[in-house]
Amino acid sequence: MPLGLLYLAAILEKNNYRPKIFDCLISPQSKVIVGDDKITHGLPDDIILETIKKENPRVVGITNPFTAQIENAIHIADLVKQVDKRIITVMGGPHVSVQSQELLRENKSIDIGVWGEGEYTFLELIKKIDKELPINDIANITYRDETRGVIKNESRGFIKNLDELVYPAYHLIDLEKYFDLLKRGLGPRPIIRQRSISMITSRGCPYNCIFCSIHLHMGKLFRAHSADYVIHHIKYVVDKYRVKHISFEDDNFTFDIDRCKKILKGIIDNQIKITWDTPNGVRADRLDEELIILMKKSGCLELIFGIESGSQKTLDEIIDKKLKLENVINAIKLCQKYRIKTKAFFVIGFPGETKEDILKTKNFSLELYKKYKIESGLLIATPLFGTRLYRVCKSKGYLIKEPDPRMLSIATQADGHGLIKTEEFDPAYLKKVAIDAVRIQARIRFKEKLLNPRNYLSGFKFVVFHPLKTFKHLKEKIF
Numbered sequence: 001m002p003l004g005l006l007y008l009a010a011i012l013e014k015n016n017y018r019p020k021i022f023d024c025l026i027s028p029q030s031k032v033i034v035g036d037d038k039i040t041h042g043l044p045d046d047i048i049l050e051t052i053k054k055e056n057p058r059v060v061g062i063t064n065p066f067t068a069q070i071e072n073a074i075h076i077a078d079l080v081k082q083v084d085k086r087i088i089t090v091m092g093g094p095h096v097s098v099q100s101q102e103l104l105r106e107n108k109s110i111d112i113g114v115w116g117e118g119e120y121t122f123l124e125l126i127k128k129i130d131k132e133l134p135i136n137d138i139a140n141i142t143y144r145d146e147t148r149g150v151i152k153n154e155s156r157g158f159i160k161n162l163d164e165l166v167y168p169a170y171h172l173i174d175l176e177k178y179f180d181l182l183k184r185g186l187g188p189r190p191i192i193r194q195r196s197i198s199m200i201t202s203r204g205c206p207y208n209c210i211f212c213s214i215h216l217h218m219g220k221l222f223r224a225h226s227a228d229y230v231i232h233h234i235k236y237v238v239d240k241y242r243v244k245h246i247s248f249e250d251d252n253f254t255f256d257i258d259r260c261k262k263i264l265k266g267i268i269d270n271q272i273k274i275t276w277d278t279p280n281g282v283r284a285d286r287l288d289e290e291l292i293i294l295m296k297k298s299g300c301l302e303l304i305f306g307i308e309s310g311s312q313k314t315l316d317e318i319i320d321k322k323l324k325l326e327n328v329i330n331a332i333k334l335c336q337k338y339r340i341k342t343k344a345f346f347v348i349g350f351p352g353e354t355k356e357d358i359l360k361t362k363n364f365s366l367e368l369y370k371k372y373k374i375e376s377g378l379l380i381a382t383p384l385f386g387t388r389l390y391r392v393c394k395s396k397g398y399l400i401k402e403p404d405p406r407m408l409s410i411a412t413q414a415d416g417h418g419l420i421k422t423e424e425f426d427p428a429y430l431k432k433v434a435i436d437a438v439r440i441q442a443r444i445r446f447k448e449k450l451l452n453p454r455n456y457l458s459g460f461k462f463v464v465f466h467p468l469k470t471f472k473h474l475k476e477k478i479f
Contacts, residue, residue: 001178003198003249004063004093004118006168011119014166017126021169022051026177040072045079052083059129061122064093067385068409070103077109088129092118095405097217098386100142104150113142116217117159117203158219162203163229167236175241193245193275193301197237201230201263202250208320209308210388211347211381214251222255227262231270238272245301246276253278254286264294275299281306281345284331285323292334302341305331307376309346310364311357318352325364332372344368344376349418349430351392358425362437369441376441378434380418380427382411398422 002023009019024030024042033040052060060080064073077089092114096103100113112135114121121140128135135143139156159165179195181187187196202224205214225233237243254260267274281304295303307328308319315321335342346365348358361378368374383390383403393399398420403411410416418427 001173001175001197002063003168003200004065005061006170006172007119007165008061008092008122009169009172010166011123012126013169015123015127017130019169019172020055020057021172022055023173024048026174026181042072048076048079049083052080052087056084057087059088059090059126062089062091064091064095066093066409067095067098067405068412070095070405074107074109077107081109088112090114090122090125092122094213094217095385096142098213098384101150101152104142104144108144111144114140115142116140116155116219119159119165121156158204158221158223160223162223162225167233170237170241195241195243196245196247197241197243198247198249199230199233199237200249201225201233202252202255205251206255207252207322208388210319210350210392211384213384213386216386218251222252224256224259227259227266230263231266231272234267234272234274235270238274244274246274247279248276249280250278251280252283252286253280254282254291257286257288257291261291261294264291264298267298268294273299275301277302278304280304283323285327287331287334289334292338292340296338296340300340302343303335304343304345306345307364309348309357310361311353314350314353314357314361318350319347332368332374336372342372342374344374345379346376347379347381348433349381349420349425349427350389351396351398351420351422353422354424355429358430358433362433365437366440369444378437380411380416380430380434381420382408382416383419384408393420396422400427 002021002025005021009021012019027043027047029047030041030043033042033044060077062073062076064070073091073093073095077091080087080089088111089109090112091103091110096113097115100115104110104113112125114125117140121138124138125135125141127133128138135141136145136151137153139154142150142152145151175197178197182194182196202222203218204220204222205212205218206220206222208215208220234246237246266272276299284305284307305328307323307325308321309315310325312325315323315325332342344365346361348361365374365376365378368376381389383393383399385403385408400419400421401407403419407419411419418430421427
């Protein structure tokens with residue numbers, strides 16, 4: 001669901017505006033559109049044009065959650081201007097936060113970019129537009145001036161007290177349609193549960209991993225909703241929308257261990273019947289046994305650890321993760337003790353890594369699977385715009401070519417193709433290592449199923465009823 005839009009709409013409603021959300025994913029005419037070079041889940045252009053004409057808006061805000069999808073956001077702005085050039089188009093999201101000036105210079109259909117946190121910036125912008133006042137003094141925007149060109153204003157800083165924000169305006173979209181998609185097995189996350197929503201309880205990250213761009217959008221200062229706010233928010237969505245599962249999308253859900261414990265105790269004490277997971281991952285060194293026990297009691301289905309590397313040298317000297325592998329093992333053992341399913345993220349292919357470092361990561365991931373059944377894949381390091389990784393690769397000439405959004409989209413996928421080539425490795429080598437790790441895990445699982453068929457009855461039913469799909473899977477993943 002478009003969580004960013006729901007937050008913006010909520011603060012506008014609080015200030016007596018009446019926004020509407022046009023959600024292209026769940027409109028009645030939404031469908032999968034197969035093009036020559038891409039597949040899109042959304043609406044055809046004629047429906048979008050027809051809707052804009054019908055609504056006749058003064059301002060259209062466009063969200064762009066990922067650089068990889070910026071082309072779609074630009075296309076929407078183009079369609080808006082086709083209907084009426086006087087409609088003001090405003091775009092927000094991480095990509096705008098990193099490249100707002102370039103975006104506006106290259107795309108005349110985008111009038112204003114909102115970067116960083118958008119709630120107060122967008123509200124101030126709407127107030128100025130409503131009163132036909134100049135917008136040149138609004139912080140956190142980039143705009144086009146007729147005489148001076150594209151101007152990027154100063155920053156307003158980040159929201160210190162997140163409890164000031166009202167709950168997302170869930171009522172402006174049809175949540176039942178999202179729940180229906182989940183029933184049919186369509187969802188954005190590996191854990192698919194009926195009546196599931198995403199929730200963000202904190203913003204910002206005090207760590208400094210080389211590949212991450214979150215600082216440019218949400219800052220380095222960790223800011224969080226109070227435990228009471230989060231508990232009331234959870235009760236609200238459970239009581240009003242009958243939510244059964246929550247994916248906590250925080251970058252650092254467990255960073256403040258005491259706050260996390262208070263949230264989980266609140267779920268338990270209030271007897272809130274939910275399950276939950278952490279799809280963005282948690283740090284293995286921000287856990288203790290009491291927290292793990294509370295996680296289990298409060299409905300945790302799965303924790304994902306952002307480990308990144310099996311080489312301590314890579315973690316310390318290249319990624320700057322500030323994480324010790326011994327703490328990873330300790331956290332995994334605690335999860336095993338209390339039967340919490342765990343997975344892991346690993347990344348290979350950083351400038352400065354040797355083949356030995358890369359193989360250490362591969363072998364560590366396989367060791368975790370053999371000993372603890374920790375599923376993982378090896379993602380290939382991607383130089384996202386604005387990151388230290390991008391700057392290092394650019395300065396040292398390690399980019400195979402200057403990336404564009406489409407290339408980044410492919411590179412960030414689990415089976416993607418890397419963009420970095422150093423004296424030690426190239427994209428083909430990295431992909432070979434990543435595929436090999438997946439196949440070894442798959443072979444181990446396959447052997448376990450043969451030796452312990454009773455534990456995998458559902459899998460064997462799938463084999464019986466879908467032999468061709470099974471053969472294709474075995475061919476791709478194992479052989």
